[in-house]
Amino acid sequence: MASPRHKGGDLEDGLEMSPGHGLHFPLPERVPSLGWRGINFTAGGRKILKDCSGIIHPGEFTAVMGPSGSGKTTLMNILSGRQNPSGGGLKVDGTVTLDGRITAPSKFRDSVAYVMQEDALVSTSTPREVLEFAATLKLDKSRHEVKTIVNDMLEYLRLSTCQNTMVGNQLTRGISGGERKRTSIGMELITQPSMLFLDEPLTGLDSYAAVTTSRVLKGLAEHGVTVLMTVHQPSSEVFELFDRVMLINEGEIVYHGPRTSLEDYFVSHADLRCPPHYNLGDFALYKLQTQPPEVISRLVDAYKAGMVDADAKCVTGDGMKNGVVKATMNTPYRAGLHKQFHMLAAREFRAVVRDPDVFIVRYIVVMCTNLLSASIFHDSGRPGSELFWLTNMRLFQPYFSAVVIMCLTQLFGPAQTAIIRYPEQRMVFLREYTSGMYSAIPYVISKSMIELPLALFECFLQIVVFYWIVGLQGNFMFWLLLLWLLHLVSSSLAQLMGATTSTVNRAMQLMPLLFMPQIVFSGLFINLERIPVWLRWGQYVSYLKYGVNLGYFIEFGFDKPTLAGINSIYANLVGLDMGILLAMLIIFRIFTIVVLRRKARFVH
Incomplete structure (x- = not known):
């Protein structure tokens, strides 16, 4: 060119382009x-x-x-x-x-590049990665062509010297305000915008x-x-x-x-x-x-x-032409779902690797809280027949309470971090989604895939602490899988509620609405039959109730029907409890996708 x-x-x-300098990043033709x-x-x-x-x-x-x-x-x-x-x-x-x-x-709309007042950029990405992310998803180009375009864009926007420095945020030092703004502009220029x-x-x-x-x-x-x-x-x-x-x-x-x-x-x-x-x-x-x-x-x-x-006459006077135009600009390229997922997952993984302090603190808190909880119920677990437990309820109560605490931990911990996830990243999502970089499906799935191993490790830390301090008798792997499932269900519901809000403060205000119904309808503090009939339906959406039911059978087995019945737990519902938890996990994630798409339809 x-x-x-x-x-x-x-x-x-x-900023002057020297004579003969070939601009590799695309510019509008008409x-x-x-x-x-x-x-x-x-x-x-x-x-x-x-x-x-x-x-x-x-x-x-x-x-x-x-x-x-x-x-x-x-x-x-x-x-x-x-x-x-x-x-x-x-x-x-x-x-x-x-x-x-x-x-x-x-x-x-997709042909108009829009730079918001707030520089909505991922803090753990560099200007080069930001532009490569946009170019890969918005241009039908090879990897080599993308690199050439990005190199030229970095040079034109005077970002070459900071191209490998993380963007940063209020807590992490990064590039300057002017460099952030030019990076934001570069993201939009990648697509050959007409405006x-x-x-x-x-x-x-x-x-x-x-x-x-x-x-x-x-x-x-x-x-x-x-x-x-x-x-x-x-x-x-x-x-x-x-x-x-x-x-x-x-x-x-x-x-x-x-x-x-x-x-x-x-x-x-x-x-x-x-x-x-x-x-x-x-x-x-x-x-x-x-x-x-x-x-x-x-x-x-x-x-x-x-x-x-x-010139205004063409829109206020006789210059107006009749007819409706369907499209006079080029239809922007959209990457396939596989490429969208790959790029989003890679970015999520980089964020974890480059900001390990968040997860180190998270796991330290998990260890400390579980050590405290497990120590309270130290050596409560032991083998015993149904007759033994029925005649020694004072020993059964702390043992069963330890099971309940393990499940409750998966209600509070994951939800507190998950409910603010989408409000924190709302502006980044809105900018990239409305720019046509990706759809809500790969966005949610990519976050879920990165979350899976992190959640599993967190549950592993918990079960290790409880298993040896409390003296649990149930199958270690079954416990790990149950806590993992509860973690993901709790996180899914919290993410869904967070997706409905626009700020972190509003998301935090929803926390009681997330926790209280789960606890009240779990049957742990009141017999479900004593709840008014018109409210009794709430027990069917309490994943804490299903988790405690499954935890009971993992720990005490299926040969104690009388003991289970006292706690309103029934062996013939184990398969249903597991199926409902899996269904909740899937349904909450699907609803999150629907909410994000609806909220992002219009930025304002």
Whole structure:
């Protein structure tokens, strides 16, 4: 591909592509114009956007500016197909066009690259791994081609020096904020996007990182990509890079046109002139918030009348073409489920290997809590006939209590870590899922596969401690398998509940709802027949009850029917108990997949 030409001079700080430099990462061949007419958005009875119209053209770097809460991000979400158009008190009106033909944003959502305000990246991955992950799943290329594309992308985005450094997070030091942002942009550029939308990409960056990132975006626009980004307070140097500016105030577009015409527009329609050597962007935002309503209304009316940008006529006047366009952009490549699973599982495994402290602490806690619990019931286990136990209930109670504690441990421990798993990684999942990298099925299965050996080892530690300190008599392998199954069922239900929430705090608030019904309906503290009939159904969804039942027979055998009956445990239900636990494991995981898909249908 020919070397790029820079309209505004060389890109500084190493961003200039030298003559003859072949760009291996894909760039769009044809980009349509995106227009919108009469966009209104209502949420909970409040009108967020009011009769917004405009157009953006290929190869333009457009900044959407306005006060906080003015509707900048909402408009961009609607145009990119990431805003739920209805339901829950939401309502979107208006039309969106590609090259003048009416279409639905959801039709071309996969062809619009979207960089969220939060850099949703896996903290244990490096910039190279992040880009290789995206390229492998979103490009139909060989491994060698992927490596070439990623190498070129790293060089273009000035990430070569940090390519093998982990991204990091608040607790683990990693790459800088500007490098994180450019890595996020690189993930989206991998797919040859026709349009690149960015939500507040400069937030939290220092002045140098903000300018560097903006120059990267400017260079992309000059390569033919339509770049649209929201920005709150750009510096003068950043503002000078914009081709066009869109000003929004209280849901209405005040101005949308060339950056160089903004000052003349304010002078002509509001008699507002920017002082010399003053940041024009700051001036415009300040005036939007300090001028009387009648002045702002004049500016809004002037824009609607088409006095600023004649290009707006194609979406507000006779330029609208009839008909509905089905698709004018290339359909993005989607990797097969096997490749999705392979890449996700490899990433999960790397996360375990690179952050071992989490699991070391986890296993230390498991050992400490089980040593304490087992010590309380030290030497409670012993062989005995049914008659022996019936005549020595004071000895049976601590022995049976040890069995119950072992099962209870698999209720609390796994659930506490699992319920926050999806809320913690929600933004990463939403970004990658909505970008079309993978589906929810391999995402959940890959996490489950990595979880299996970790859970097995945790259960092994528990059974080793209890087996020798308490003096258990049951089959060691049967105990290990039962605790493993209980661990996975408890984790599955916790993950399902966590998937329904959007934050860790909300997930933690669901913990009592997870634990209490399991304990109350297990039959351990009250005979199930004494529970009101209209609540008695709860026993059938208590996996703790099934686990204790199976644990009893592993430890005491099947030759003590009277002793079992006293504890509401019946030998003829062993197969059913096992089948129900396996069914719960599968059903909870399936429901988790369904919930994740539904929650990710629209980001907002």
